[in-house]
Structures are given as C-alpha cells and as structure tokens.
Amino acid sequence: MNAKKKxxxxxxxxxxxxxxxxxxxxxxxxxxDLTIITNADDHTFLTSFGIHVRLIPVVIERNVxxxxxxxxxxxxxxxxxxxxxxxxxxxxxxTGLLGMVAAWLVSVPFRVHVFQGEVWATRKGLWRFxxxxxxxxxxxxxxxxxxxxxxxxKFLVDQGVVPSGRLIMLAGGSICGVDLNRFRPDAExxxxxxxxxxxxxxxxxxxxxxxxxxxxxxxxxxxxFTLLAAQYPKLQLLFVGPDEQGLQEKIFDRCPxxxxxxxxxxxxxNPERFMAAxxxxxxxxxxxxxxxxxxxxxxxxxxxxxxxxxxxCDAVQDGVTGLLFCPGSVxxxxxxxxxxxxxxHLADNLGEAGKLRARHEFDKELVLKxxxxxxxSLLNPQ
Numbered sequence: 009m010n011a012k013k014k015x016x017x018x019x020x021x022x023x024x025x026x027x028x029x030x031x032x033x034x035x036x037x038x039x040x041d042l043t044i045i046t047n048a049d050d051h052t053f054l055t056s057f058g059i060h061v062r063l064i065p066v067v068i069e070r071n072v073x074x075x076x077x078x079x080x081x082x083x084x085x086x087x088x089x090x091x092x093x094x095x096x097x098x099x100x101x102x103t104g105l106l107g108m109v110a111a112w113l114v115s116v117p118f119r120v121h122v123f124q125g126e127v128w129a130t131r132k133g134l135w136r137f138x139x140x141x142x143x144x145x146x147x148x149x150x151x152x153x154x155x156x157x158x159x160x161x162k163f164l165v166d167q168g169v170v171p172s173g174r175l176i177m178l179a180g181g182s183i184c185g186v187d188l189n190r191f192r193p194d195a196e197x198x199x200x201x202x203x204x205x206x207x208x209x210x211x212x213x214x215x216x217x218x219x220x221x222x223x224x225x226x227x228x229x230x231x232x233f234t235l236l237a238a239q240y241p242k243l244q245l246l247f248v249g250p251d252e253q254g255l256q257e258k259i260f261d262r263c264p265x266x267x268x269x270x271x272x273x274x275x276x277x278n279p280e281r282f283m284a285a286x287x288x289x290x291x292x293x294x295x296x297x298x299x300x301x302x303x304x305x306x307x308x309x310x311x312x313x314x315x316x317x318x319x320x321c322d323a324v325q326d327g328v329t330g331l332l333f334c335p336g337s338v339x340x341x342x343x344x345x346x347x348x349x350x351x352x353h354l355a356d357n358l359g360e361a362g363k364l365r366a367r368h369e370f371d372k373e374l375v376l377k378x379x380x381x382x383x384x385s386l387l388n389p390q
Contacts, residue, residue, distance in 0.1 A: 012041040013094040013387045018084065018107040020068045020100045022048040023250065026277065028184045028300065029099075030057055035376050036383065037061045043091065045084065045107075068102060077106065084110040094387055095120060099183075101127050105142050108149035118386045121146060122154040123164060123175075124183060125297035125319060130223055143169050152386070156298040157181045159318035178378035181322055182298050185375030186307045186366050193309035193363070194284040201285035205271065211242040212349055215286035215310075217279045217301045218293075220251040225292030225315060225335070227255065230262040230270075232292075232342040237266040240349060248273045248282050283308035288348050288355065291320065294335055299323040302330070303370045306362030311355045313344050329362035 015036060019025055025033070025046065033054070036042050042061045044054075047068045054063060066083050069076050088096065088110050095118040098107035104121040111119040128139035147153065147170055155161045155175045164170045179185065202209060214233065220226050226247070233245045247259070251272070260267050276282065279301070283289065289305035289312050296319035302312045303323055312330035314320040324330040331347065333340040348355045 012039070014043070014091065015040040015383070015387075016043045016045060016088065016091065016093040016096045018045045018096065018098045018103040020047055020070065020103045022046050022053065023275065024099060025054070026057075030059065031187070031372055031376060032184060032379060033059055033061060035380060039380065040095075040383070040387070043093070045087065068106065070102065077102075081106050081110055085113055088116060089114045094118060095383070098122070100124065101139075101143065104150075105146045108146045112149035118152065119150045120152045120154065120386075121150045122156065122183065123160060123170075123297060124156050125160070125295050126164070126169075127295070129163075129295040129318075140167070140169065147174075152176065154178060154382075156183050157319050157322035159322050160297050163318040176382070178382060179374045180369040182300050182303060182370055182375060184300065185372035186300070186303050186370050187372050188307055188367060190280045191283065191304045191307035191366075192280075194280075197281050197284040201281050207244055207285075208242070211244055212240065213244045213246055213286040213288075214345060215246045215248065215282055215289045215305070216291070217248045217282065217289065217305075218291065219249050220247060220255045221253050222255070223294050225294055227258060227262065228292045228336065228338050228341060229290055230259040231338045232345060233270070234263045234266065235338070235342050236345060236349075237263065237269060243269065243349070245270045246273065246282060246286065247271065248276050248279055250275045280304070280308060283310060286310055288313060288345070290341070290345065291315070292333075292335070292341055293317065293320065296320050303366050306330070306359075307366035307370075309359045309363045311348055311358035312362060313341070313348070315341075325361075325365070328358070329365055330358055 045064045045066050048065050066080055068080050084106055093116055096107055096111040096116045097120040098104040099122055108119050108121055128136045153175050155177050161175045165172050218224055237243055256272055283305050288310055291299050291302055291314045293315055299320045302314055305312050306329055312324050314324045314332055315335035316332040317335050324332055326332040331344045333344045
C-alpha cells in the first residue's frame, strides 16, 4: 500500500482555522498526511473539534516585522526541508510570502497559495508599491494560485499581480463554502439569544461578524448607527468578533447617547446563533477577498449589506440577495440600512433569495469536493 502524500498548510492565525477550515482539515486529513504550521501556543487545540493532525507552532507576525519575518522564514525552511512535503498550501498574504518562498527554496513540488483579499488594496504610495511587489514575488514562487471570487481574480489581473489564466477558482467561490446545517433560520435560537441579552422581539438588530479593524469599516458602521439610533429607538447594534485594534471605546465615543444599544461579544465559536437572532448583517469592509460571513448570513435567511468592492460584490447580489453601498460613504450605508428597516417586505425577499442562493451555489460540500478534486489532480493524477 502506497504511503499517503505529505501536505503542509501554513495558516498565520488559528482563528482562521476555527472560523473557516475545520471541515477542509478533516477532509484533507482523511486523504493525505496533513501537517499544519500556525501561530498557536496550544499544540492540541484542534483535538477539541475531534481533529487529530500534527500542528507545528511558528511565530508569524501579522504586520511587517523584518527581523521576526526572517526568523519565521528560516524556521519554515528548516521544517519543509526536514519533512519533505509533496505540497505546501498557504492561506494569507504573510504566510503566502513566507511559505511560498520557503517551499521554493527547498523545491517542494507543488506550491499552492489562495488569495483572500489584498492588504495593499487600501494602501497608497510607496507602501502600496512595496506590499504589491511582495505579492508579485510570492506569485513567482508558487506553482498554483487559487482565488475566492471572480471579482478578486479580475482585480489581481488588472493590477498586474497575476498573469491572466493563472488563477483558479474552486466551485462557486469562497474559501470554505457554508455549512447549511449550522447556518439556517432558527426561530427557537432567535428567541433564546434575544431573551439572554434582553433584546425584545420587536427590536431590530444590525449584526457585524468579523475582526474589529479599521479596514473592516466598523467605525463607518458606528457612525451610521448614530444617525439611525435617534430615529429608531428600538434599533440595536451587535459586534461579534475579536477587537484586534482596540476599537470598542472609539465606537462608543461615536455613539455617546446610545451606548446601551451597542453590544460587543468578542470571538464566538457559534456566530450562527447571532445571525438567527438578527434582522440584517452588515459588512462595510474596505477590502475583502469574498466576505464569507455574508453567505453565512444569507444561509440564515437574513438580508445583507456590503460595501461595493471586489469580493463582496460576488457575495452580495445587489437588490437580489442584499444591498451594496459606496465604500466609506456613511450616508449611503445609512440609507441602505434605513431601507431594510422601513421595508420589511423587501428585507424578507432579500433574505429568502439569499438563503436559496447559498444553498444552490455555496454548500460546503461543493467546495470540499472541488478542493479534493484539485488536490487529486496534482498529487494523484490518473
């Protein structure tokens, strides 16, 4: 019996694993000898999810840190050289650069990176040029490049980062698809969550799910809520996700008279419960490869609002499954939220259309099947 091919995933943030990659890890682990390199202190955190794969901790900084990045690169090179992997797969800009360069240096046969939103998309001047150049280096080191949306593919080609024809999108897009058993309308959960947090059934909830960072546009959402809160006294705003840039107080400062109606829940392993309890989800991001949370919310049957940028415009069909607004425009965002508050018929129709689209195009089983098929085409060609 032939030994399983050896695969290495390099993921900077363990939260990315918890939010998006558990099902893929299980599926890949059943077919290949999988090792994960990630920035985790707990070597065994995956076992709590019933997943048993080898995890190797490497300190990988989110921000540019020349000395620490060099140390991380050397550490990854040593690991890859020792383990002799058949395929290395990276999942973020930083791990893409470090992982693809390291894999190229030790001649790993298959070097795969997936684009999920570009850091430099919101930068300007020399900093944008520098970060964009790093992505170009990474592209040269990779043998295969994946992308999570058609609009991101067009953006990367138009920007001259990736030559036309090199990018592959699996299934309908996204990094993982949506688990339709988790993300679904649930009246019982809606009542439980609202009762737990003392939110009445007739109150409207705007939900944000994701990291709290400036690039995600959370301050724009706070400004919009401030404009709406006085007119709609039963309007509530929920933030679910880690506050990576200490923005909670800044958000409160923008809404001084409505602080009691703004709620922060930090990281949640069960965001579907908050989606079931909410009336709409808003992602006012300035950069996004796809915006998976929008599809999850759609599967839960609630309308979505997103900024009109590449990535998000694939996740939200404007006027069909949700509404798009001009990125950075608080007034446009406010009007889109107001429209969903006032027009319940429209909100219901958008939510229903989004639910059907999520089921038909983004079921996680479709994405898993495409990923396994892609790996087999490289590692087990017939």
